[in-house]
Amino acid sequence: MTNQKNKTALITGITGQDGSYLAEFLLDKGYTVHGIKRRSSSFNTGRVDHLYTDPHFNGLPFYMHYGDMTDATNLIRLIQETQPDEIYNLAAQSHVQVSFDSPEYTADVDGLGTMRMLEAIRLLGMEKKTKFYQASTSELFGKVQEVPQSETTPFYPRSPYAVAKIYAYWIVVNYREAYNIYAVNGILFNHESPRRGETFVTRKITRAAARIAEGMQKKLFLGNMDAQRDWGHAKDYVKGMWLMMQQDKPDDFVLATGQTHTVRKMCDLAFKHAGIELAWEGEGLNEKGINKTNGDVLVEVDPQYFRPTEVELLIGDPTKAREELGWGHEYDFEALVKEMVESDLAEVQRGRTVEP
Numbered sequence: 001m002t003n004q005k006n007k008t009a010l011i012t013g014i015t016g017q018d019g020s021y022l023a024e025f026l027l028d029k030g031y032t033v034h035g036i037k038r039r040s041s042s043f044n045t046g047r048v049d050h051l052y053t054d055p056h057f058n059g060l061p062f063y064m065h066y067g068d069m070t071d072a073t074n075l076i077r078l079i080q081e082t083q084p085d086e087i088y089n090l091a092a093q094s095h096v097q098v099s100f101d102s103p104e105y106t107a108d109v110d111g112l113g114t115m116r117m118l119e120a121i122r123l124l125g126m127e128k129k130t131k132f133y134q135a136s137t138s139e140l141f142g143k144v145q146e147v148p149q150s151e152t153t154p155f156y157p158r159s160p161y162a163v164a165k166i167y168a169y170w171i172v173v174n175y176r177e178a179y180n181i182y183a184v185n186g187i188l189f190n191h192e193s194p195r196r197g198e199t200f201v202t203r204k205i206t207r208a209a210a211r212i213a214e215g216m217q218k219k220l221f222l223g224n225m226d227a228q229r230d231w232g233h234a235k236d237y238v239k240g241m242w243l244m245m246q247q248d249k250p251d252d253f254v255l256a257t258g259q260t261h262t263v264r265k266m267c268d269l270a271f272k273h274a275g276i277e278l279a280w281e282g283e284g285l286n287e288k289g290i291n292k293t294n295g296d297v298l299v300e301v302d303p304q305y306f307r308p309t310e311v312e313l314l315i316g317d318p319t320k321a322r323e324e325l326g327w328g329h330e331y332d333f334e335a336l337v338k339e340m341v342e343s344d345l346a347e348v349q350r351g352r353t354v355e356p
């Protein structure tokens with residue numbers, strides 16, 4: 001393997017969950033890391049602030065630049081200036097339900113944005129120098145065709161997000177074949193962490209469990225409790241992204257744990273770690289999660305969280321990644337949920353100490 005010390009990476013979506021873990025991982029390997037962040041009216045760098053050091057002093061080789069996936073000239077300039085050996089394209093409007101409200105924007109950022117990055121590599125004549133990682137997703141599988149889902153399972157997208165990501169997937173394959181770019185799709189199943197955005201279901205649940213246990217919230221409202229997901233830990237998955245970029249030939253890989261759980265099961269486990277045993281009553285819209293100790297209703301269904309089309313069951317087959325990349329997951333579901341709940345409990349307690 002080549003010396004990582006002289007390598008430069010450019011990460012889009014640096015301020016997101018995966019961007020922050022990947023930046024830590026690459027810095028640890030000796031990379032110089034550049035990240036693209038969006039201009040925002042409030043701070044959006046909370047997940048990477050600990051990596052940033054004042055450029056006037058010697059610190060980590062970590063730099064952030066303003067940019068946007070919808071702004072081609074900006075992306076071309078940033079790639080030209082940073083001359084990356086590896087680009088990790090993680091930026092996206094990544095919320096499936098939001099994509100039903102903003103389908104055009106989602107297509108622009110998640111679909112065309114990927115093409116803009118690849119086209120920039122080509123325009124700058126960097127096809128031989130720069131490798132490209134695309135954050136593809138298990139949402140491509142969508143409506144169940146077969147289980148477990150692998151690299152050969154047919155796609156059937158069920159949201160504007162997934163349709164935009166299908167475009168991105170195929171444009172990566174096409175640029176690889178047409179221009180010989182080292183470009184890969186990581187087809188990643190759901191991965192979570194204490195840094196997960198608060199509106200994704202796992203974090204919504206662990207945060208609510210912590211807040212309810214600490215008396216800061218009364219109830220949690222959720223949508224489809226029967227949806228099943230193959231949930232892993234983001235730290236394991238960023239390692240897989242990097243491994244895909246270190247191979248002799250570019251190829252596409254599924255990363256998954258091979259286990260699946262319902263949203264209801266996720267709730268059970270999170271509340272248990274927060275010290276509350278739940279019992280379930282009713283079904284459909286009337287389903288309720290009840291505190292076994294005192295009978296309080298803590299979880300209810302709110303139809304506003306149902307999606308116009310749903311992905312009911314995801315369970316991935318990571319055999320190819322295991323055999324060809326030597327990749328495996330270290331965190332299991334139980335350890336993941338425990339870490340998330342403990343982090344959210346600590347956050348509630350910290351919040352208490354600063355409140356008047």
Ligand code: NDP
Nearest residue numbers: 013015016017018068069090091092094135137188190191
């Ligand atoms: P997040 O939502 O946490 O992060 C998304 C990142 O993209 C943020 O940095 C966000 O910036 C940035 N972004 C959004 N819109 C734009 C834009 N127009 N221009 C530039 N940057 C933008 O996602 P994750 O870290 O969880 O996921 C990373 C990638 O992997 C995404 O592409 C996602 O679709 C994909 N993926 C995620 C999986 C998961 O389970 N986490 C599974 C499979 C794929 P800001 O902070 O300003 O919002």
Ligand code: GDR
Nearest residue numbers: 094096137138139189190199200201202222223224227305
């Ligand atoms: P997903 O993640 O759509 O799989 O996309 P999310 O956590 O949003 O939903 C998982 C499942 O839980 C059900 N659900 C709810 N979801 C949310 N967000 N809020 C709720 O209140 C709620 N109640 C039930 C959903 O219907 C769904 O079935 C994530 C994102 O990170 C994508 O970017 C990524 O590509 C995929 O994972 C793999």
